[in-house]
Amino acid sequence: QSALTQPASVSGSPGQSITISCTGTSSDVGDYNYVSWYQQHPGKAPKLMIYDVTNRPSGVSNRFSGSKSGNTASLTISGLQAEDEADYYCSSYASSSPNWVFGGGTKLTVL
Amino acid sequence: EVQLVESGGGLVQPGGSLRLSCATSGFTFSASDIHWVRQASGKGLEWVGRIRHKAYDYATAYAASVKGRFTMSRDDSKNTAYLQMNSLRTEDTAVYYCTTWELRAFDIWGQGTMVTVSS
Numbered sequence: 568q569s570a571l572t573q574p575a576s577v578s579g580s581p582g583q584s585i586t587i588s589c590t591g592t593s594s595d596v597g598d599y600n601y602v603s604w605y606q607q608h609p610g611k612a613p614k615l616m617i618y619d620v621t622n623r624p625s626g627v628s629n630r631f632s633g634s635k636s637g638n639t640a641s642l643t644i645s646g647l648q649a650e651d652e653a654d655y656y657c658s659s660y661a662s663s664s665p666n667w668v669f670g671g672g673t674k675l676t677v678l
Numbered sequence: 679e680v681q682l683v684e685s686g687g688g689l690v691q692p693g694g695s696l697r698l699s700c701a702t703s704g705f706t707f708s709a710s711d712i713h714w715v716r717q718a719s720g721k722g723l724e725w726v727g728r729i730r731h732k733a734y735d736y737a738t739a740y741a742a743s744v745k746g747r748f749t750m751s752r753d754d755s756k757n758t759a760y761l762q763m764n765s766l767r768t769e770d771t772a773v774y775y776c777t778t779w780e781l782r783a784f785d786i787w788g789q790g791t792m793v794t795v796s797s
Contacts, residue, residue, distance in 0.1 A: 603783035605723070612775055612790055613715075613723065618783035656723050658784065665741045667713070667725040 570668035571596065571657055578676040584645040587673045589657030590638060595668055597638035601660035604633060604642045607672075608653045616655075617642060644675070652677040680704040680786045682776050687791030690766055698761040698791055700776030705786075707757040708732060711779040714750065714761050716772035717790075724772075728779070729759060744770075766795045 572590040579585040589596065589604075596602055602620045605613035615624050617633035620640060630645045640659070644651055657670040686698040700712060711734075714726040727740040729750040738750050749762040759776055773790040780786075 601782050605784070612787040613784070614787070615781070615783055615785055618781045618785075622781075624781060624785070658723075660782075664739070665725050666739060667728070669715075669723040669725065672722040 570661070570665075571659060571670035573655075573657060573670035573673045575671070576674045576676065578678055579647045580678045581647050581649065583647050584643060585647060585675065587642045587644075587655055587657075587675070589640040589642070589659075589670050591640075591659055591661075591668070592638055594663060595638075595659040595661035596635065596640050598662060599660045600635070602633070602635060602640045603658045604631075604640075605656045605658065606651075606653045607656065613656065647677050649677050651675060680778070682778070682786060682788035684774060684776055684788040684791035687774065687793045689794045689796065691797050692766060692768055692795055694766050694795070695762070695764045696766065696793060698763070698774055698776075698793070700759040700761070700788060702757045702759070702778075705778070705780075707752075708754040712750075712752065712759040713777050713779055713784060715775045715777060715784065715787075716770075716793075717775070718769075718772040721772075726761070726774070763793070766793075768795050771795045 604617040607613045620635045621633045655673045681703045683701045713728045730737045747765045752759045775790045777784040777787045
């Protein structure tokens with residue numbers, strides 16, 4: 568069982584927006600702004616999409632945005648495109664071991 | 679261009695050992711923390727451990743599932759990090775990734791190396 572809880576799957580049509588939630592506790596998501604999001608296509612390594620809750624690394628589309636409220640972080644993808652279809656994982660620093668935790672992953676299907 | 683390349687994976691029997699390497703280029707390895715993350719087939723990501731850089735005395739931290747069996751090290755002269763895995767179990771079967779920690783996140787990932795523990 569993963570430390571952070573994500574929905575197993577979400578779907579949306581091209582051009583629409585979707586949001587993926589990531590629920591932790593006051594010892595991880597709720598206590599630190601070290602929340603990050605990763606995109607993983609089949610057979611590929613994960614790719615950092617969001618760091619420090621809301622920041623995008625250079626080269627990541629501004630269609631991807633992050634937020635946090637209490638113990639729950641969220642990733643929103645606007646203007647869905649076919650290439651966004653992938654697995655998405657959240658991660659957070661935690662105050663106790665293991666000090667870095669991941670969510671179980673969410674499969675995004677673009678209809 | 680920042681690059682991390684893992685190697686050393688393969689098939690090993692339960693109870694056996696394996697050493698993974700993470701060769702890096704394109705950034706100041708000696709000033710960077712390196713993490714290892716694994717992923718069993720069809721499953722999610724699992725943090726394995728971290729080795730800090732020299733300014734932090736190369737401090738290590740491990741997930742409970744591997745503590746006492748896995749050891750991380752690094753050779754700054756070769757820009758390479760290592761993961762020594764002993765007493766391997768079938769549940770250690772996974773793709774192992776090394777990754778940097780620069781933006782307070784796992785910034786750059788290697789392509790991964792497959793470890794299969796089976797008799």
